[in-house]
Amino acid sequence: MSATKQIKIDEAEMQKAFESIGQVQNEIDQLNEQASEEILQVEQKFNKLRQPNYKKRSDLISKIPSFWISVFLNHPQLSTYLDQDDEAILQHLKRVDVEEHEDIKSGYRIKFTFDQNNYFDNDVLVKEFNINEASETTCKTTAIRWKNEAKNGSNKEGRKRSHDNDNSSFFSWFSNTNNPGADEFGEIIKDDIFVNPLQYYLAATTDEDENSVGENEEE
Amino acid sequence: MSATKQIKIDEAEMQKAFESIGQVQNEIDQLNEQASEEILQVEQKFNKLRQPNYKKRSDLISKIPSFWISVFLNHPQLSTYLDQDDEAILQHLKRVDVEEHEDIKSGYRIKFTFDQNNYFDNDVLVKEFNINEASETTCKTTAIRWKNEAKNGSNKEGRKRSHDNDNSSFFSWFSNTNNPGADEFGEIIKDDIFVNPLQYYLAATTDEDENSVGENEEE
Ligand SMILES: [Ca+2]
Ligand SMILES: [Ca+2]
Ligand SMILES: [Mg+2]
Ligand SMILES: [Mg+2]
Numbered sequence: 001m002s003a004t005k006q007i008k009i010d011e012a013e014m015q016k017a018f019e020s021i022g023q024v025q026n027e028i029d030q031l032n033e034q035a036s037e038e039i040l041q042v043e044q045k046f047n048k049l050r051q052p053n054y055k056k057r058s059d060l061i062s063k064i065p066s067f068w069i070s071v072f073l074n075h076p077q078l079s080t081y082l083d084q085d086d087e088a089i090l091q092h093l094k095r096v097d098v099e100e101h102e103d104i105k106s107g108y109r110i111k112f113t114f115d116q117n118n119y120f121d122n123d124v125l126v127k128e129f130n131i132n133e134a135s136e137t138t139c140k141t142t143a144i145r146w147k148n149e150a151k152n153g154s155n156k157e158g159r160k161r162s163h164d165n166d167n168s169s170f171f172s173w174f175s176n177t178n179n180p181g182a183d184e185f186g187e188i189i190k191d192d193i194f195v196n197p198l199q200y201y202l203a204a205t206t207d208e209d210e211n212s213v214g215e216n217e218e219e
Numbered sequence: 220m221s222a223t224k225q226i227k228i229d230e231a232e233m234q235k236a237f238e239s240i241g242q243v244q245n246e247i248d249q250l251n252e253q254a255s256e257e258i259l260q261v262e263q264k265f266n267k268l269r270q271p272n273y274k275k276r277s278d279l280i281s282k283i284p285s286f287w288i289s290v291f292l293n294h295p296q297l298s299t300y301l302d303q304d305d306e307a308i309l310q311h312l313k314r315v316d317v318e319e320h321e322d323i324k325s326g327y328r329i330k331f332t333f334d335q336n337n338y339f340d341n342d343v344l345v346k347e348f349n350i351n352e353a354s355e356t357t358c359k360t361t362a363i364r365w366k367n368e369a370k371n372g373s374n375k376e377g378r379k380r381s382h383d384n385d386n387s388s389f390f391s392w393f394s395n396t397n398n399p400g401a402d403e404f405g406e407i408i409k410d411d412i413f414v415n416p417l418q419y420y421l422a423a424t425t426d427e428d429e430n431s432v433g434e435n436e437e438e
Contacts, residue, residue, distance in 0.1 A: 017282045021417050024276045028269060032414070035265040039258050046254040050247060057243045063236045195251070198240050 043104045058095050061197070062113075068093045071193060071200040072170075078188050086170040092117040098194040107131045110189055112174075121145040129180055139180030144171070262323045277314050280416070281332075287312045290412060290419040291389075297407050305389040311336040317413040326350045329408055331393075340364040348399055358399030363390070 061067050069090040073079050082090075095113035109128035114120075125142045132138075173185045193200060280286050288309040292298050301309075314332035328347035333339075344361045351357075392404045412419060 014283060017279050018417075021276055021279045021283075024272050024279065025415055025417055028272045028276070029415070031265055031268055031272070035261060038261045038265075042254060042257045042261065046250055046257075049250055053243050053247045053250070057240055057247070060236050060240045060243065064233060064240075196244055196248070198237075198244055 040104055044102065047100050047102070047104060054097065058097055062094045064201075066091060067201055068096050068197075070204060071197050074200045074203045075188065075193060078185065078193070081168045081170060081173055081185055083169040089117065089119050090170060092119075096189065096194070096197070098190050101130075105131065107137070108190060110186060118147060120147055125174060127174055127186065129183065129186065137181040139177040139183070141175055141177060144175065259323055263321065266319050266321070266323060273316065277316055281313045283420075285310060286420055287315050287416075289423060290416050293419045293422045294407070294412060297404065297412070300387045300389060300392055300404055302388040308336065308338050309389060311338075315408065315413070315416070317409050320349075324350065326356070327409060329405060337366060339366055344393060346393055346405065348402065348405065356400040358396045358402070360394055360396060363394065 069087060072082060072090065073087075092115040093112055094115055095111070097111040097113070098108060099111065100108040107128065107130040109126055112125045112127075114123060114125070122142060122145055125144065127141045128139065130138050130140075288306060291301060291309065292306075311334040312331055313334055314330070316330040316332070317327060318330065319327045326347070326349040328345050331344045331346075333342060333344070341361060341364055344363065346360045347358065349357050349359075
């Protein structure tokens with residue numbers, strides 16, 4: 001057989017192999033889509049089942065003074081985001097509720113419910129993350145109605161806590177919609193803290209009197 | 220009512236709140252365990268369903284010369300691990316098969332099947348990752364029976380490709396069992412390349428004659 005004929009036969013065989021690989025790959029892709037769909041259905045089911053428990057837990061937690069600020073300060077990563085103004089304001093944070101969208105895949109929101117306070121008028125601040133069909137994330141946040149100049153300008157010099165990230169604060173994170181697809185703070189709340197916030201509350205190692213978190217009753 | 224009595228009532232209420240939060244949290248934990256178990260069952264089911272397709276795809280790919288070395292060189296991250304000795308040896312790599320353990324959660328192995336070659340005797344090199352109940356990962360690898368001094372000592376100076384990680388090579392990755400819980404190369408193969416290797420093979424942008432990947436027939 002001539003060399004040219006042998007090469008043409010090899011190329012024909014390889015072309016067949018590529019087409020067959022493509023067909024098998026289509027089968028694999030379909031199985032992967034089915035698997036993702038079934039996993040999503042499990043996540044949707046359990047999201048519904050958790051709701052009454054989350055509501056009850058949120059109601060109970062709202063009776064514990066300084067619960068959420070304590071949780072944030074006890075979290076090794078989250079605590080580095082907070083500045084000293086945050087500590088004063090977040091004393092008034094009564095509820096943190098993470099609500100996944102019903103279909104799970106299109107996103108979630110985090111609701112922060114506050115007592116009446118001297119800082120802003122809003123009762124509830126919401127940061128919402130939305131993911132579209134092309135997996136792009138966008139983000140919207142409640143406009144905070146500040147009662148005075150403090151914290152409402154981008155030029156604010158927050159009083160820094162030691163070990164905190166430069167220029168970061170809870171409220172600068174909250175109002176930032178620039179990088180919704182890589183929101184570390186939001187993901188820590190949703191995937192870590194909100195799973196079991198009580199473990200972080202109970203992780204406090206300092207005596208309450210030494211804690212810098214606001215006024216404490218004399219023991 | 221005296222201040223002391225009021226404080227004691229508040230403490231009693233808070234103690235009750237903590238106990239109730241603990242009970243609700245137990246419910247949530249149980250739901251999370253159920254969800255994880257159901258998701259695992261979906262993954263186990265589809266792992267089984269994929270097997271005949273993976274086997275067929277592997278057989279077809281073994282007919283394509285230089286398939287896997289092309290895939291590795293076309294992958295932006297993986298290609299940075301390879302050195303020039305790897306390129307020569309990996310011409311002989313005929314199959315790459317990722318096999319998850321049947322229960323999924325206890326780990327997986329990657330099997331590299333080679334043609335007869337001048338470098339080592341083994342037909343199949345396997346790197347296996349095992350995860351125990353405490354989520355600790357260990358790793359074992361086939362001992363390579365090198366045919367000569369090249370590549371078998373830790374003092375080997377590999378001929379470097381431009382842009383590669385210092386001192387890294389496919390074979391140094393393969394034999395390394397020091398950091399099994401954070402094996403980036405293994406995870407790229409399992410979670411990225413093995414899903415659809417054909418897309419990486421076809422991503423080659425250079426003409427085959429200009430490709431540094433070994434001998435090519437004159438066109
Ligand atoms: Ca809650
Ligand atoms: Ca394969
Ligand atoms: Mg108000
Ligand atoms: Mg052999």
